[in-house]
Amino acid sequence: MVYVRTSTLNWIEDTVNSNNGAAVIRNASVRDREGMERLRLTRLQAVRNLIVRRGLRTFPDRLLHSEENWSFVVYRPELLVVDVGVLAADPGKRAALNFVMDAINQNAHGQFFVSEHQFRNKLLKLASAHPEIHWQFKQQDTAA
16 A cells, blocks of 8 residues: 555645646656655655545546656546537637547547647636536415
8 A cells, every 4th residue: 555645635636726727747846745765656646546536537548657757647537527508609619529429439549649738738728618507496376
């Protein structure tokens, strides 16, 4: 079992929150936060698993490289909830959704050919296509 510092997870979550729900996290930053000379893949996978337990998602889904020059995207899954009417009116947002969905649907090795920064930018472009939900509750008749 690998111990992961809570401060590392809090830092990642704060970074995601301060960047509108999606952030590119460098492996070197995780290594520095963990206070290690070298980041091993088992520690990186443990960090990813704990991030997912907090309700966030990562791209790529599986982190296969622990070298410090690699990075990954951490994002809130709510960014993928979009209003179809907004997508129909804006071809740029529709193209962003196609890019994101194609990237997510790739296999583990295929995801590494997608730029993390481009994935994050397209994901944030979808943020303005969120549906506005207005709840209306049926009122009971009091005449009875």
